[in-house]
Amino acid sequence: MNVDVQLALLLWGTLVGLDLVSVPQIMIARPLVAGAGAGLILGDLQTGLRLGVLFELFQLDILPVGAARYPEYGPATVAAVSAGHLFVGPLSLGVGAVVGLFVGMVGGMAIHAMRRRTARAIQRAAPKLEAGDAPALIRVHVGGIVRDGLRAAVVTATGLALAWAARIVLAGALTSRGAGLLAAAAVGAGIAAGTAGALRLTGHGPNLRWFAVGLTGGAIAAWLR
Amino acid sequence: MRRRLGTALLRLFTVQGSWNYERLMGVGAGVAEESLLRDLPGGPTGTAYHSAVARGARYFNAHPYLAGLAVGATARAEHEGAPPEQIERLRTALCGPLGSVGDRLVWAGWLPFTAGLAVAGVALGLGWPAVLGFLFVYNAGHVALRYWALRQGWLRGLKVAGALQAPWLQWAGRLAGPAMALGTGVCLPLAAVWLAGAFEPWARIALAAFAAAGLLLLRALPGHVSGLRLGLGLVAVALVAGWVWP
Numbered sequence: 172m173n174v175d176v177q178l179a180l181l182l183w184g185t186l187v188g189l190d191l192v193s194v195p196q197i198m199i200a201r202p203l204v205a206g207a208g209a210g211l212i213l214g215d216l217q218t219g220l221r222l223g224v225l226f227e228l229f230q231l232d233i234l235p236v237g238a239a240r241y242p243e244y245g246p247a248t249v250a251a252v253s254a255g256h257l258f259v260g261p262l263s264l265g266v267g268a269v270v271g272l273f274v275g276m277v278g279g280m281a282i283h284a285m286r287r288r289t290a291r292a293i294q295r296a297a298p299k300l301e302a303g304d305a306p307a308l309i310r311v312h313v314g315g316i317v318r319d320g321l322r323a324a325v326v327t328a329t330g331l332a333l334a335w336a337a338r339i340v341l342a343g344a345l346t347s348r349g350a351g352l353l354a355a356a357a358v359g360a361g362i363a364a365g366t367a368g369a370l371r372l373t374g375h376g377p378n379l380r381w382f383a384v385g386l387t388g389g390a391i392a393a394w395l396r
Numbered sequence: 397m398r399r400r401l402g403t404a405l406l407r408l409f410t411v412q413g414s415w416n417y418e419r420l421m422g423v424g425a426g427v428a429e430e431s432l433l434r435d436l437p438g439g440p441t442g443t444a445y446h447s448a449v450a451r452g453a454r455y456f457n458a459h460p461y462l463a464g465l466a467v468g469a470t471a472r473a474e475h476e477g478a479p480p481e482q483i484e485r486l487r488t489a490l491c492g493p494l495g496s497v498g499d500r501l502v503w504a505g506w507l508p509f510t511a512g513l514a515v516a517g518v519a520l521g522l523g524w525p526a527v528l529g530f531l532f533v534y535n536a537g538h539v540a541l542r543y544w545a546l547r548q549g550w551l552r553g554l555k556v557a558g559a560l561q562a563p564w565l566q567w568a569g570r571l572a573g574p575a576m577a578l579g580t581g582v583c584l585p586l587a588a589v590w591l592a593g594a595f596e597p598w599a600r601i602a603l604a605a606f607a608a609a610g611l612l613l614l615r616a617l618p619g620h621v622s623g624l625r626l627g628l629g630l631v632a633v634a635l636v637a638g639w640v641w642p
Contacts (some may be wrong), residue, residue: 192412192415193410193412193413193415194409194410194413195409195410196409196412196460196461196538197531197534197535197538198507198511198530198531198534198535198538199531201511201530203511203514203515203518203527203530204527204530204531207524207527211524216523216524220518220523220524220527221590221591223518223527224515224518224519224587224590224591225591227511227514227515227587228515228584228587229623229624229627230511231508231511231512231580231623232614232622232623232624233623234499234503234504235503236495236499236503242624259594260594260595261594261595261599264591265631265634268627268631269631269635272624272627272628272631273628275624276624276628279624286415286416286417287416287417289414289415289416290416290417290418290419293414293416293418293419293423294418300423300426300450300453301450302446302450303445303446303447303448303449303450304446304449305430305440305445305449308423308426308427308430308449308453309427309430311414311423312410312413312414312423312424312426312427313413314414315413315414315415315416315423315424316410316413316414319413344639345638346638348638348641349634349635349637349638349639349641350638351595351596351598351599351602352599352602352634352637352638352641353631353634353635353638354595354599355592355595355599355600355602355603355606355634356602356606356630356631356633356634357627357630357631357634358588358591358592358603358606358607359602359603359604359605359606359607359609359610359630360606360607360610360623360626360627360629360630360631361587361591361623361627362584362587362588362603362607362610362611363606363607363608363609363610363611363613363614363623363626364610364614364622364623364624364626364627365580365583365584365587365623366584366607366611367611367614367615367618367623368580368623369508369577369580369581369584370615371618372504372508372576372577372580373573373576373577373580376573377574378573378574378576378577379577380577381573381574381575381577381578381581382577382578382580382581383581384578384581385512385577385578385579385580385581385582385583385584386581386582386584386585387581388578388581388582389516389581389582389583389584389585389586390585392516392520392582392585392586393519393585393586393588393589393590396520396521396589
C-alpha cells in the first residue's frame, strides 16, 4: 500500500465529498468523474471508468431535491476503485461494488448527522444572526463547509480502510464463479436502479417516447459495436 | 458594484455550505447577499445593513444554481428601500418557483442528460475525454445559469418574477424532459453491455435475472426499496450464494 497514493485518494475523495453539496457543485462528485479521477491516481483508469459507470447507474436513482436524504456515491466510488484495482474482470467490479455500496450508505448517514450539527451551530449563533452580525454569519457558514470537508475526509478514509480489508478478505474467499455472481448482482442492481430512476424522471407522458427512442438507439449502438 | 456582484457570484458557489434542517440554505444565501449590502445607507456599521443581513440569513430554499435570483433581487430591494415585510414576502414567494424550475431544468434535465451522454461515450470507448467533455459542457450551462440568475435578480429587484418568464427559460424547460429521457435511455443499454463485457454467458443470464427482479421490486415497492438497498441486498445474496456454491 503506497502512502502517497492513499493520501492522494483521500484528498480526491474529500474534494469529491465537498462538491456534492457544499462547494462548488461542479459535479466532480458524480461517480463517473470521481471514479475516473481515482483511476488516474491509481494508474488504473479502466477500473475507475468501469466502477464510475456502475455507480453512475445507482446515482440515476437519486433526485437531490429539498431535504431529501440520499446515499453519497462520490467518495464511495473512490473507495470502490481503490478496492477493485489490480483485480481483473468481474472480481474487480464485484469487490468494488461491495465496498462502494456500503460507503455510499455511510456517506448518506454522515451527511444527515452533519446537517443536524450545523443546525445546532446555527441555533447557538441565532442571537448574533438576528442582530445582523456579518462576521458571525460568515463564521457559521465557513464552519459548515469545514464540517462537510471533515465529514468527507472521514467517509473517504473509512472507505479506503474498508477497501484495503475487502481486497484481502473477499479476494481470498471468492471463487471465480462467486466473483462472477457478485459482479452480476452488482451490475444487475445498478441497471435496475438506473432504469427505475430514469422511468421516475420520465413519467408517463410524452417523455416516455423519448426514453424508448433512447433505449432503442443505445441498444442498436451496443449491438453494432 | 461590479466587484461586489463578482464576490456575491463566487459566494453563491458555496450557497449550500451550511445547509441544515432549520434554515435550509438561508445562511448561505445571506453570506452571498452580504457583499451586496455594504453600500446601504450608513455602510457596514449602519442599521440598514445589519437589518438586511439578518433578513438575508433567515429560512430560504431554492435550487442552488438559481438562488442568485433571490439574492440579487432582495439586495436590490434593500437598496431601493422596500419595506422589510415586502422583502421577506419576496424571499418566501421565490422559494417554490426557484426550486421547481431549477429541479426540473437541472436535476431532472441538464444533469441526467449530460451524465447519460458521458456514460454512453465511455461505453462506446471514448474513455476519459468523455468525462472531461461532460465536466466542460455541464459546467458551461451551470456557470451561465448562476451568472444569469444573479444578474437578473439584481437588475429586476422586486419585479424579479418576470425573469422566470424569460423565453429561453421556457424553451429550456420544454427541452429538458425529452433530452433527459433520450440521454438516460441511450446510456442504459450501452452501460449494461459494456459492464457485462468480461462476464461469462451464465453470468450474463444471472445479470439479466437480477436486473429484472430488481426493477420489479423498485417499481412495486417504491417507498421501501431504493437503489442502494437493492444493491446491498443483491450483493449480500450473491456473496452468500458464491460462498456455498464453490
